[in-house]
Each structure stands twice: as C-alpha cells, then as structure tokens.
Amino acid sequence: MSLTVVGSIAYDAVQTPHGGRERMLGGAAVHFALAASFFDEVRVVGPVGDDFGPDEYAVLHGRNVNTEDIEHVEGGKTFFWKGVYGENMNSRETLETDLNVFETFDPKLSEASKAADVLFLANILPELQLNVRGQCTQARFVALDSMDLWINIAKEKLVAAISEVDCVILNDSEVELFTGEREVVAGARRIMEHGPSAMVVKLGKYGAALVTPDDSFWIPAFPVDVVTDPTGAGDSFAGGFVGCVAAHEGEATTDVLRLAMAYGTAIASFNVEEFGTERVARLTGDEIVARVEELQRITTFQSEAVPLR
Amino acid sequence: MSLTVVGSIAYDAVQTPHGGRERMLGGAAVHFALAASFFDEVRVVGPVGDDFGPDEYAVLHGRNVNTEDIEHVEGGKTFFWKGVYGENMNSRETLETDLNVFETFDPKLSEASKAADVLFLANILPELQLNVRGQCTQARFVALDSMDLWINIAKEKLVAAISEVDCVILNDSEVELFTGEREVVAGARRIMEHGPSAMVVKLGKYGAALVTPDDSFWIPAFPVDVVTDPTGAGDSFAGGFVGCVAAHEGEATTDVLRLAMAYGTAIASFNVEEFGTERVARLTGDEIVARVEELQRITTFQSEAVPLR
Numbered sequence: 001m002s003l004t005v006v007g008s009i010a011y012d013a014v015q016t017p018h019g020g021r022e023r024m025l026g027g028a029a030v031h032f033a034l035a036a037s038f039f040d041e042v043r044v045v046g047p048v049g050d051d052f053g054p055d056e057y058a059v060l061h062g063r064n065v066n067t068e069d070i071e072h073v074e075g076g077k078t079f080f081w082k083g084v085y086g087e088n089m090n091s092r093e094t095l096e097t098d099l100n101v102f103e104t105f106d107p108k109l110s111e112a113s114k115a116a117d118v119l120f121l122a123n124i125l126p127e128l129q130l131n132v133r134g135q136c137t138q139a140r141f142v143a144l145d146s147m148d149l150w151i152n153i154a155k156e157k158l159v160a161a162i163s164e165v166d167c168v169i170l171n172d173s174e175v176e177l178f179t180g181e182r183e184v185v186a187g188a189r190r191i192m193e194h195g196p197s198a199m200v201v202k203l204g205k206y207g208a209a210l211v212t213p214d215d216s217f218w219i220p221a222f223p224v225d226v227v228t229d230p231t232g233a234g235d236s237f238a239g240g241f242v243g244c245v246a247a248h249e250g251e252a253t254t255d256v257l258r259l260a261m262a263y264g265t266a267i268a269s270f271n272v273e274e275f276g277t278e279r280v281a282r283l284t285g286d287e288i289v290a291r292v293e294e295l296q297r298i299t300t301f302q303s304e305a306v307p308l309r
Numbered sequence: 310m311s312l313t314v315v316g317s318i319a320y321d322a323v324q325t326p327h328g329g330r331e332r333m334l335g336g337a338a339v340h341f342a343l344a345a346s347f348f349d350e351v352r353v354v355g356p357v358g359d360d361f362g363p364d365e366y367a368v369l370h371g372r373n374v375n376t377e378d379i380e381h382v383e384g385g386k387t388f389f390w391k392g393v394y395g396e397n398m399n400s401r402e403t404l405e406t407d408l409n410v411f412e413t414f415d416p417k418l419s420e421a422s423k424a425a426d427v428l429f430l431a432n433i434l435p436e437l438q439l440n441v442r443g444q445c446t447q448a449r450f451v452a453l454d455s456m457d458l459w460i461n462i463a464k465e466k467l468v469a470a471i472s473e474v475d476c477v478i479l480n481d482s483e484v485e486l487f488t489g490e491r492e493v494v495a496g497a498r499r500i501m502e503h504g505p506s507a508m509v510v511k512l513g514k515y516g517a518a519l520v521t522p523d524d525s526f527w528i529p530a531f532p533v534d535v536v537t538d539p540t541g542a543g544d545s546f547a548g549g550f551v552g553c554v555a556a557h558e559g560e561a562t563t564d565v566l567r568l569a570m571a572y573g574t575a576i577a578s579f580n581v582e583e584f585g586t587e588r589v590a591r592l593t594g595d596e597i598v599a600r601v602e603e604l605q606r607i608t609t610f611q612s613e614a615v616p617l618r
Contacts, residue, residue: 183532217610218607225494225495258610261610289617298524298526299527299609302567303568309349
C-alpha cells in the first residue's frame with residue numbers, strides 16, 4: 001500500500017502570541033506527509049526551488065517520507081507564506097504570499113505515485129486536483145482539501161474535482177461559503193450531493209465533524225496546555241485522518257472513519273504545541289496512541305435513562 | 310428534593326434570520342426552570358410587574374414549575390430585553406434592556422425555597438447571588454452563571470460568590486475575560502482555585518466542556534436541522550445540567566456530571582429549534598432521552614491501536 005499527497009511545500013514565517021519563526025519548513029503537503037507517515041509509505045508530489053536544502057529533506061526523511069516526486073525547479077524559489085496570529089489565535093492575517101515555483105506547478109507523478117491506493121489532494125488549484133485525480137486510477141480512497149479562494153473564483157472546477165473524490169475536508173466557514181448553509185450537517189450533505197460519500201468539517205479549536213449520508217460524528221480538539229502555533233494543524237489532521245484510512249485495507253467503514261478522526265485530532269494537537277513541523281518531526285507512535293485513548297476517555301459518558309417528570 | 314432557581318423573568322423581543330417575536334416569555338430563570346422541571350420540583354424566585362399575565366404563568370404551570378416565589382411588584386413592569394442576531398447567528402446585538410422591576414430586586418426566599426437541596430444562581434448581580442447562597446444553607450449542590458458585565462465591574466463580589474458554590478457555568482469568552490487564559494481547561498482551573506470543584510464552559514454552537522480538578526469532558530452541541538432562535542439556550546442547558554444533578558441523590562460524581570452535560574445539551578438543542586420557550590414548553594421526556602442516546606451514538610468511536618510506523 002502507499003499514499004500519495006499532492007500540494008504545497010513551503011517556507012513559512014509566522015508570528016503568534018508565543019513568539020515566531022522567520023523561516024521554517026511548512027506547506028500543506030509537508031504537514032500532511034509527516035502526520036500520515038505513521039500509517040503508510042507516503043510519497044510527496046510538489047515543487048521546490050534552489051533554496052530548499054538538505055535540512056528540509058532531512059525532516060521528511062526522518063519520518064521515512066518518500067521525496068522522489070518532489071520536483072526541484074532550477075533557478076526557482078520555494079513557495080513562501082508569512083502570517084501573524086491575533087491575540088486570541090482565532091484570526092490570522094496573511095502578510096505575504098510568494099507563490100514562486102508554485103505559480104507554474106504542473107504535477108508530474110511517477111508511476112509509483114500514480115499507483116497509490118490512497119490519495120490526498122491538498123489545497124491547490126482545483127484544475128490541478130482534477131488532473132492528479134485522473135492520473136491515480138487505482139486509488140480506493142481519495143480525499144480533497146480546498147479553500148475560500150477557490151470557492152470564490154473557481155467553484156465550477158472545484159465541484160468537478162469534488163465529484164471525483166470520496167471525501168472532502170473543509171472548515172465550517174468554507175462549507176457555509178460554498179453552500180450558504182449555516183448548519184454543518186446540512187452544508188456537508190449539500191456538498192456530498194456532488195458525489196463524495198463522506199465529508200470532514202473542521203471546526204478549528206473546537207474540533208471536527210464527520211458527516212456521512214445517514215450519520216454524523218463529532219470530536220473535540222484535544223485539549224493541550226498551550227497552543228503555540230496553529231499553522232499546519234488542519235493538514236496534520238488530514239494526514240492522520242487519511243493515513244489511518246490507508247492503514248485499514250478495504251472499504252473505509254464508518255468505524256474506520258471515526259477512528260481516523262481521532263488519530264487526525266491527536267496528531268493535530270501535537271502540531272500546534274510547537275512551531276511548524278518541530279513537534280511532529282520528533283513525535284512517536286506511543287504518544288499518538290496515548291492521546292487517542294485519552295480522547296476516547298474525555299468524550300465518553302454512560303447513558304442512563306433518568307426518570308423524567 | 311427540590312431545586313430553587315433565582316434569576317430574571319422577562320419579556321424578550323428577538324429578531325433572527327428566521328423571523329422574530331415582538332414580546333415573548335423569556336429570562337434566565339424561566340428557561341432554566343422549564344428545562345429543570347423534567348428532573349425535580351423547581352421553584353422560581355424572581356420579580357415580575359403588572360404586565361406579567363396568566364398566559365405566562367400557564368407556561369410555567371404547564372411544566373409544574375412552582376411559582377409561589379415569583380414576586381409581583383405592584384405598579385412595576387417586567388424586565389424587557391430586545392436583541393437581534395446576525396446572519397450567521399454567531400453574534401447578537403442588544404438593542405434595548407429595560408431592567409424595570411429587576412433594578413431593585415431583593416430576593417426574598419420562602420422557607421420552601423430556602424430548603425432546596427440544589428440551587429441555581431442565574432446571571433444576576435454577584436452580591437445578590439451571594440445573599441441567596443447564604444439563605445440556602447441545606448443545598449448540597451450550588452451552580453452559578455454570570456456574564457462579562459459582572460466580570461468587568463464587580464469581579465471582587467463575583468469571586469466571593471464563586472467561592473461559595475460547587476460549579477460555575479460560563480462561556481469560553483467569559484472564562485478568557487475572567488482569567489486571561491486562552492485555553493478552556495487552564496482558564497477553568499484558574500476559576501476553580503476560588504473553590505468550585507467543577508466548571509462548565511459553554512462553547513456556543515460548538516457544545517460545552519466540563520472541567521473537574523483532574524479531568525475534562527467534551528460534548529458537541531446536538532446537530533439540529535435549523536437554529537431558529539438561540540435565546541435561552543445557555544439557560545436551558547443549565548436547567549438540564551443542574552436538573553440532572555438534582556435527580557441523582559448524593560455526591561455529584563464525574564459520571565453524574567457527564568450525564569448531566571448530555572441532558573443539558575439535549576434540552577438546549579430543542580430550545581433553539583423555535584422561538585423563546587415555545588419548543589421546550591411542549592417537550593416530552595421521551596424526546597429528551599432519544600437525543601441523549603443519539604448524542605452518545607454520534608460521539609462514540611471504537612479505540613484501536615493501529616500499528617504505527
């Protein structure tokens with residue numbers, strides 16, 4: 001089995017109430033790959049420039065991520081994002097986005113990447129997602145992330161891409177923007193009308209919801225002591241979620257998807273404890289399992305029919 | 310056993326994206342009492358004016374709420390609140406607050422109300438909460454609600470009141486305002502340093518958290534099809550929560566408190582489906598139990614140690 005992810009590889013500059021970094025490894029495909037690497041062999045497809053160095057490859061190789069399909073663009077510069085988080089971490093402001101090599105990215109998948117049985121289309125131009133989806137003919141489970149920008153300027157292509165995947169992952173404000181529906185389940189079902197059999201709605205610091213045709217499932221964010229840097233939390237979540245599905249052969253049942261929500265939640269909670277990839281890069285499987293078990297403990301109640309008047 | 314609640318009895322005017330009401334029964338003590346009435350005999354303590362009529366009493370009597378301690382202030386007018394909810398229901402704006410008879414409210418409890426074994430101090434002046442707390446010497450469980458106003462202008466008295474109760478119920482922004490802590494658990498623990506052994510942090514449409522000295526518990530809001538009017542949801546939650554504790558004799562164990570979170574969540578979800586008290590007034594016990602069971606179903610996952618790499 002193997003898992004292919006297509007998306008951004010980046011340098012991030014970030015400032016939060018707990019400090020900042022001027023230039024750290026980031027990008028959706030990187031955060032996703034590190035998280036998913038606990039479950040399966042992961043191949044990253046994405047472009048980098050001349051500035052992408054051995055230290056960054058070492059982080060990926062440290063988690064046995066396959067980097068053969070990282071495309072080095074001669075003379076180019078790696079995608080750069082700079083942002084600052086507000087005092088309460090609820091809002092972030094983008095100060096700079098330099099697409100650089102990402103601007104002309106045309107995903108070229110090796111035969112090995114095309115042969116993946118699970119595929120994650122991180123947040124990139126919907127047209128490219130559709131293109132990559134078409135190349136991975138053997139994938140049994142494909143998930144897709146997107147953002148407000150594409151909902152606003154490329155909705156038709158986004159719908160086309162969504163119609164070719166099994167699972168869509170968006171946050172609640174993106175679902176509302178997409179559908180006009182205020183309620184998570186109603187909005188998710190509207191998006192699922194285009195084809196997907198499952199949808200994950202990320203609720204930021206409040207957790208996430210899984211919506212399937214007849215059901216929903218809700219899990220809180222794991223309560224960490226300090227959120228140092230939320231950057232990449234959503235992609236770490238997706239990596240744990242999709243990775244867990246990849247680790248279970250056959251159909252992605254509701255039980256598997258719910259367990260995957262817990263693994264995604266657990267890994268995302270480590271991601272936010274330090275800047276960028278710093279915490280997940282040295283994470284262990286035992287630490288992940290301990291948080292999954294703790295998540296179960298802090299969400300369980302014994303149902304009892306109290307005599308009501 | 311009996312449960313006493315002290316707080317506002319009001320007329321509300323409300324406008325939401327789904328419509329509005331010019332004058333409907335409301336107030337924290339009313340929403341709380343209707344919800345708690347499913348679990349125990351509930352006595353309401355609060356003032357009303359000449360305009361408070363038989364139709365309003367009928368709603369309370371319809372749920373067997375004891376209204377003997379509702380104080381009719383001759384020549385006075387009942388507390389009135391007018392507000393409008395924004396398009397996404399996240400924000401509400403207060404257009405008018407007429408304290409009326411509430412301005413000079415001095416809670417007078419009958420012997421029966423004083424003898425309550427469970428007490429809820431709804432959001433009123435902390436000094437009055439302290440006063441009432443002192444009158445109810447036999448209460449085995451006392452919970453308190455408050456608001457940003459008192460945190461800002463009467464924090465010392467609020468701390469004094471908090472130090473005399475078992476459980477504090479606030480929303481997450483109030484906890485942050487009170488403590489400066491961004492994280493729910495850290496903030497709750499800071500408030501619990503003043504004495505309470507439990508704290509409920511309401512997360513609005515995202516659910517609620519229960520924090521105890523060594524533990525936390527998280528429950529999502531019950532996903533309803535349409536939120537018509539959130540007014541009173543927090544007080545309905547508190548009524549279900551405190552009512553469920555009242556229905557269990559002896560110490561409020563973690564198991565009881567968690568179950569109480571589920572009952573509070575279930576009743577609040579009915580409250581928001583229609584305006585004001587309209588839905589809860591005709592609610593049945595079977596409907597509540599069905600949602601508690603559904604809440605358990607939509608939050609449960611089978612933990613499994615996936616082999617990690």
